[in-house]
Amino acid sequence: MRRSYRLLWLVTALTLVVAGCAGGDGGLRLTVATFGEFGYGPLFEEYERTHPGVEVVGRVADYEAHHKGLITALAVGNGAADVVAVEEQYMPRLRQSADRFADLAAFGADRLRDRWVPWKWAQGVSDDGKVVVGLGTDMGGLAMCYRRDLFERAGLPVDRERVAALWPTWEDYAAVADLFAQRVPDARFADSAGTVYTAVINQAEENYFAKADDSFIAATNPNVKRAFDIAGALGAKGRTAKVAPFTQPWNVAVSQGGVATITCPAWMLAQIKEAGGPGGTGKWDITAVPGGGGNWGGSYLTVPAQGAHQRESYELAEWLTAPEQQRRLFVTDGILPSQPEVYRDPVVLEHEDPYFGDAPLGRLFAASSDTVRPNYRGVRDADVRPVFGRALGRVEEGAQDVGQAWEQAVREARDALR
CATH class of the missing domain: 3.40.190.10 (Periplasmic binding protein-like II)
Structure with a gap:
């Protein structure tokens, strides 16, 4: 989105x-x-x-x-x-x-x-x-926004290139989340499992529907299952703040330093700045997202x-x-x-933003635009996509484990298409 x-x-x-x-x-x-x-x-x-x-x-x-x-x-x-x-x-x-x-x-x-x-x-x-x-x-070219002050507290590097080197893959990102949780118990590594999930699946050409014939493939598509397992594990372990973007709890978490990383397409920068207020200037920075680019x-x-x-x-x-x-x-x-x-x-x-530590936004986002490729969106995408987000919410709340949430999401997605 x-x-x-x-x-x-x-x-x-x-x-x-x-x-x-x-x-x-x-x-x-x-x-x-x-x-x-x-x-x-x-x-x-x-x-x-x-x-x-x-x-x-x-x-x-x-x-x-x-x-x-x-x-x-x-x-x-x-x-x-x-x-x-x-x-x-x-x-x-x-x-x-x-x-x-x-x-x-x-x-x-x-x-x-x-x-x-x-x-x-x-x-x-x-x-x-x-x-x-x-x-x-x-x-919506993808990047990763992170809090320099929280990374310093965790003993993690804060330089953009060194931070990017921590997580060449999303599995590496999850490992960093575990390390962060051990060292900074009063903040969460990610804002929500749903945000991470969306970024991961948006790096794949196909997710819920096949490009060839628009058939529903989420149940058997390894790209969707991998994204769900990675994001679900973060939620189940308590590595997320359980706050959905563009809600008041999300604004509070951002402004009070309760979240260390946010997968951020370019359009989300304005939302982070507004939620963080003047006090967030220089605390946030931006680097490459795990798995390379993507479009959200x-x-x-x-x-x-x-x-x-x-x-x-x-x-x-x-x-x-x-x-x-x-x-x-x-x-x-x-x-x-x-x-x-x-x-x-x-x-x-050449555009830079002092709010994000003078991050070179032009090079981070615009210079990579030639590599951005969309993932296929089926005709019924809007009916299916929210089902998986709600399932991850149940995992974060402890109502289901990852496997149970996945099975229910697949059933509900198929029901939505009938």
């Missing part, structure tokens, strides 16, 4: 997809619905300045409510915002309903395909290749066909995803662009 996604409590699912309408001053009002903050606030203001008569209103809600609200609005034919962000997990499902979205090629989007890496563009196009459903925003999240801007201002909505979506705006979002919010022109830009490559 890309920056998936600080929870902001808006009233109902459908309020996050309120349809665009005329502004109060007689001008045009366009609504943009996102899940979590995309860093768009200043961009909306700039767009209004450069497009007199246009008012841009953001609607922000949590991840699940946002997407379920969109699905409902598409089903009933009204209630969707003018521009709606869709996370990659939901794109395969929504591409099956391409007729519910404006074909962005009709407004010239097909001429822009070379802006994006090929796989990013392809995920935004209908399966038959005829409809451009969405314009790509970011991608990434989104698209879509224009529902029910909107009354489709061309104007497309123009806004195109502007928000243009290289100039994508470059700015990386520098201000650490949101990793999916456009080679942007992530190869010297301004991006």
